[in-house]
Amino acid sequence: MFLLKKxxxxxxxxxxxxxxxxxxxxxxxVEEFVLSNGLKxxxxxxxxxPTVTFQVWYKxxxxxxxxxxxxxxxxxEHLMFKGTQKYGKGEFSKIVAKNGGNENxxxxxxxxxxxxxxxxxxxxxxxxxxxxRMTNLLIDEKEFxxxxxxxxxxxxxxxxxxxxxxxVEELYAMAFKVHPYHSPxxxxxxxxxxxxxxDLYSHYKKYYVPNNATxxxxxxxxxxxxxxxxxxxxEGIPKGExxxxxxxxxxxxxxxxxxxxxxxxxxxxxxxxxxxxxxGNKDEFALEVVSNILSAGxxxxxxxxxxxxxxxxxxxxxxxxxxxxxxxxFYFYGGLKPGKTTKELEDAxxxxxxxxxxxxxxxxxxxxxxxxxxxxxxxxxxxIFYQAMQIGQIETIGIGYKYLDAYVDNIRRVTKDDIMRVxxxxxxxxxxxxxxxxxxKSNGKGQ
Amino acid sequence: xxxxxxLFTLIxxxxxxxxxxxxxxxxxxxxxxxxxxxxxxxxxERHSIPTVIFxxxxxxxxxxxxxxxxxxxxLTAELLTEGTKxxxxxxxxxxxxxxxxxxxxxxxxxxxxxxxxxLKKDINLGLELLSDVLMNPAFDEKELxxxxxxxxxxxxxxxxxxxxxxxxxxxxxxxxxxxxxRPVDGLEDTLPKIKKDDIVNFYKKYYxxxxxxxxxxxxxxxxxxxxxxxxxFGKWEKAKVSLPKIPPPPKLxxxxxxxxxKDLTQAxxxxxxxxxxxxxxxxxxxxxxxxxxxxxxxxxxxxEDIRDNQGLAYSVHSxxxxxxYEGPFKVTMQTKNENASKAINAILKHxxxxxxxPVKDSELNDAKSYIVGSFPLRLDTNSKMAGLLSLIExxxxxxxxxxxxxxxxxxxxxxxxxxxxxxxxDPKNYLLVVVAKQKEAGxxx
Numbered sequence: 093m094f095l096l097k098k099x100x101x102x103x104x105x106x107x108x109x110x111x112x113x114x115x116x117x118x119x120x121x122v123e124e125f126v127l128s129n130g131l132k133x134x135x136x137x138x139x140x141x142p143t144v145t146f147q148v149w150y151k152x153x154x155x156x157x158x159x160x161x162x163x164x165x166x167x168x169e170h171l172m173f174k175g176t177q178k179y180g181k182g183e184f185s186k187i188v189a190k191n192g193g194n195e196n197x198x199x200x201x202x203x204x205x206x207x208x209x210x211x212x213x214x215x216x217x218x219x220x221x222x223x224x225r226m227t228n229l230l231i232d233e234k235e236f237x238x239x240x241x242x243x244x245x246x247x248x249x250x251x252x253x254x255x256x257x258x259x260v261e262e263l264y265a266m267a268f269k270v271h272p273y274h275s276p277x278x279x280x281x282x283x284x285x286x287x288x289x290x291d292l293y294s295h296y297k298k299y300y301v302p303n304n305a306t307x308x309x310x311x312x313x314x315x316x317x318x319x320x321x322x323x324x325x326x327e328g329i330p331k332g333e334x335x336x337x338x339x340x341x342x343x344x345x346x347x348x349x350x351x352x353x354x355x356x357x358x359x360x361x362x363x364x365x366x367x368x369x370x371x372g373n374k375d376e377f378a379l380e381v382v383s384n385i386l387s388a389g390x391x392x393x394x395x396x397x398x399x400x401x402x403x404x405x406x407x408x409x410x411x412x413x414x415x416x417x418x419x420x421x422f423y424f425y426g427g428l429k430p431g432k433t434t435k436e437l438e439d440a441x442x443x444x445x446x447x448x449x450x451x452x453x454x455x456x457x458x459x460x461x462x463x464x465x466x467x468x469x470x471x472x473x474x475x476i477f478y479q480a481m482q483i484g485q486i487e488t489i490g491i492g493y494k495y496l497d498a499y500v501d502n503i504r505r506v507t508k509d510d511i512m513r514v515x516x517x518x519x520x521x522x523x524x525x526x527x528x529x530x531x532x533k534s535n536g537k538g539q
Numbered sequence: 540x541x542x543x544x545x546l547f548t549l550i551x552x553x554x555x556x557x558x559x560x561x562x563x564x565x566x567x568x569x570x571x572x573x574x575x576x577x578x579x580x581x582x583x584e585r586h587s588i589p590t591v592i593f594x595x596x597x598x599x600x601x602x603x604x605x606x607x608x609x610x611x612x613x614l615t616a617e618l619l620t621e622g623t624k625x626x627x628x629x630x631x632x633x634x635x636x637x638x639x640x641x642x643x644x645x646x647x648x649x650x651x652x653x654x655x656x657x658l659k660k661d662i663n664l665g666l667e668l669l670s671d672v673l674m675n676p677a678f679d680e681k682e683l684x685x686x687x688x689x690x691x692x693x694x695x696x697x698x699x700x701x702x703x704x705x706x707x708x709x710x711x712x713x714x715x716x717x718x719x720x721r722p723v724d725g726l727e728d729t730l731p732k733i734k735k736d737d738i739v740n741f742y743k744k745y746y747x748x749x750x751x752x753x754x755x756x757x758x759x760x761x762x763x764x765x766x767x768x769x770x771x772f773g774k775w776e777k778a779k780v781s782l783p784k785i786p787p788p789p790k791l792x793x794x795x796x797x798x799x800x801k802d803l804t805q806a807x808x809x810x811x812x813x814x815x816x817x818x819x820x821x822x823x824x825x826x827x828x829x830x831x832x833x834x835x836x837x838x839x840x841x842x843e844d845i846r847d848n849q850g851l852a853y854s855v856h857s858x859x860x861x862x863x864y865e866g867p868f869k870v871t872m873q874t875k876n877e878n879a880s881k882a883i884n885a886i887l888k889h890x891x892x893x894x895x896x897p898v899k900d901s902e903l904n905d906a907k908s909y910i911v912g913s914f915p916l917r918l919d920t921n922s923k924m925a926g927l928l929s930l931i932e933x934x935x936x937x938x939x940x941x942x943x944x945x946x947x948x949x950x951x952x953x954x955x956x957x958x959x960x961x962x963x964x965d966p967k968n969y970l971l972v973v974v975a976k977q978k979e980a981g982x983x984x
Contacts, residue, residue: 140587141915142915143915143916173837181847182837182838182843182847185836185837185838186837186838186905189835189836189837189838189905189909190838190904190905190908190909190912191908191912192908192909192911192912192913192914192915192916193912193913193916194836194913194916209916211912211915237850238847238848238849238850239850240850241850241851242846242850242852242853243853244875245805245851245852245853245873245874245875246853248804248805248873248875249805249853249854249873252804252805253701253803253804253805255699356699356801356802357699358695358696358698358699359692359695359696359699388636389632389635389636389641390628390632390636391629391632391633391636391637392636396629399689400628400629400685403685403688403689406689406692406693406696427696429688429689429692430691430692430695456637459637460633460636460637463637463638463639464636464639465639466639467638467639467640467658468639470588470589470590470658471588471590471656473587473588474587474588474590474920474921474922475920534801534802
């Protein structure tokens with residue numbers, strides 16, 4: 093789950109699976125360095141344009157938060173723009189903007205990341221600004237109070253006034269009873285209210301240490317000259333105590349869980365999650381192919397069957413939430429068309445799932461899915477940002493960027509039997525959590 | 540253009556102007572070629588990855604449809620990929636998906652837009668499909684019914700989105716009889732009236748090669764592109780296209796307030812009036828002025844005051860939507876219901892301020908250096924470059940745009956900004972639309 097700090101002009105919405113089913117060309121040279129304070133640097137030269145992206149990834153997210161203090165990592169991300177001794181409130185963003193750069197940050201369950209994109213001759217600004225706020229952040233009480241209000245507005249906008257988001261939040265909370273994936277990245281409203289300035293500061297001191305971070309830099313630079321400069325700016329930052337590893341394990345689910353949410357809305361919405369292994373598990377590639385067969389493009393199974401033929405839903409999909417430090421979910425969803433019932437949609441989704449378990453996918457479907465993965469891999473190389481983001485994610489959740497080298501080959505190896513096997517293993521009734529949005533008309537009565 | 544709104548927290552929201560980098564620096568200038576049948580081609584070679592992007596703009600936007608058939612332009616555009624004389628809808632999607640490419644077509648107010656993304660090795664297939672959908676649409680009755688019902692359901696679904704509710708109400712009240720009042724996807728009472736014949740006629744009238752701009756960016760030489768496009772689109776017949784002239788939209792002569800009640804925690808506020816057309820020579824001055832007011836990311840006056848200093852909103856933004864005709868100027872924000880009036884007053888104060896006192900030198904310089912300095916970041920990926928090239932042609936801006944744009948921005952003065960602010964911003968005669976739980980918002984009419 094991701095939250096971005098700013099919400100400005102036109103947005104494009106991209107599902108995680110699209111980004112991660114594509115990958116950078118690792119024919120390119122990836123260089124890795126570790127400074128004496130434990131800070132890891134991964135550099136990829138890409139000279140097609142005179143631009144560069146500099147990203148700092150911290151291994152901290154909502155996964156590291158305690159009950160009653162959810163939303164801490166995300167709120168801290170906001171405060172990271174509110175000033176150090178050297179650069180006061182708002183100066184970070186002003187400096188980047190007047191140098192023609194763009195910057196932002198995002199928080200997920202497993203990481204918090206900051207980035208700039210610049211003309212390549214401006215990269216020194218990233219070194220200066222990011223090294224400064226890695227260790228010198230001030231958290232002013234008044235700024236904290238103001239920014240907390242901003243985050244509460246963010247929560248109202250993204251979740252509280254968005255019925256489908258509420259269902260997703262509910263479903264994760266129900267599917268994960270023990271593991272911190274139970275809580276939303278933005279935090280529960282009452283937790284946001286109870287976080288104090290000192291909570292944020294201790295969180296910052298604990299997790300924002302060089303040995304808990306990775307720098308990823310991709311673009312038009314010369315590694316030989318850049319590395320000494322990175323050292324110059326970052327190596328003086330003292331190593332911190334290594335944060336304690338989270339080792340919570342979600343117990344096996346022993347029966348279907350079901351939740352309904354009654355909220356003013358026009359149309360019902362169905363969201364179904366199955367516990368599945370995360371990245372690094374042998375079944376991940378087959379599950380990724382399943383997701384493609386179900387949802388990639390208008391010729392995919394769920395679009396063809398549910399949206400096009402049966403016309404049950406406005407949209408439908410099946411996505412594999414695999415880029416996570418701990419096991420997460422494979423989820424199915426659909427927004428109903430008027431006059432259709434959630435039962436009809438659920439049944440249609442289950443029928444598609446049964447089909448995966450009992451009939452081998454066709455040769456053409458399997459080949460198509462592999463072609464799609466490869467093509468999106470090539471298209472993604474247009475962006476230095478995506479290349480850096482993939483490396484940052486994979487590194488930060490503990491898999492290591494080399495994983496990406498073998499990704500396409502691993503997808504190519506998936507067989508029809510693998511697909512049937514993973515469908516049978518994971519898409520079972522007892523492993524399922526179902527969330528349903530039941531529209532309430534404004535007079536308070538259900539449909 | 541429609542996009543299904545699946546706003547899970549499991550989605551990353553990415554900003555167009557932030558991601559993907561590319562630049563025209565050190566790149567040969569794009570080339571403009573007019574084919575025999577009138578297609579205007581814009582070609583930019585980029586050989587760093589083996590892909591080719593096509594972006595087409597066809598003067599077939601919703602401004603050319605009659606009021607009583609609102610939604611016609613969009614339905615026509617979307618039906619193109621739902622079956623041709625040679626292929627069913629499923630065959631089209633199956634063929635393009637199989638090679639990992641994509642084709643999409645939609646409409647907005649000013650134009651219909653088609654795009655094709657394809658690996659170089661599959662370019663013949665890609666163009667075969669693109670030309671088939673553009674030249675031989677079947678407009679099958681069954682597909683029409685399905686798409687009509689899909690569109691109606693989407694319109695219903697949008698009634699949960701306060702941003703869309705506000706936006707639709709804003710255009711409707713602001714533009715009165717000017718076609719910009721109509722939502723591109725149509726209305727619940729006009730969509731059922733659209734007949735196959737209306738679609739066929741609209742298609743025949745506007746989907747012509749001499750009414751089409753095609754930008755091609757990627758791993759293909761200019762000669763190769765021209766010959767492939769001639770091969771696939773050469774038989775597309777030109778015809779006389781007369782685009783109806785549309786009178787300018789009316790100006791507001793007083794303050795208008797529209798309050799829409801909905802059970803929400805936040806008030807969604809849209810405040811503004813009619814703005815400018817893209818051809819307005821003051822466009823560049825206005826770009827700098829608006830950056831300072833509320834367009835400039837983290838650094839605008841609205842963000843600094845309303846978000847950073849008052850903590851009232853997560854997002855506040857101002858923008859001039861410069862179109863073929865005068866598009867809207869709008870400030871948009873969301874704040875909790877109780878803070879709505881406070882936020883509206885702050886917006887009005889900033890509009891008034893920028894009209895009455897000159898901007899600071901530092902504001903002017905920062906705005907210019909961002910807009911000019913980030914220009915290469917906006918030429919972005921191949922697909923953004925293709926979109927920009929066809930837009931430059933559509934608004935007749937000239938291919939020297941890439942060198943002229945920074946010059947024009949750099950030439951803007953404080954006096955220009957003050958003059959433009961006085962002329963193009965109006966803190967008295969404006970429209971305010973608020974979607975909120977009105978009892979809590981308590982806004983004075």
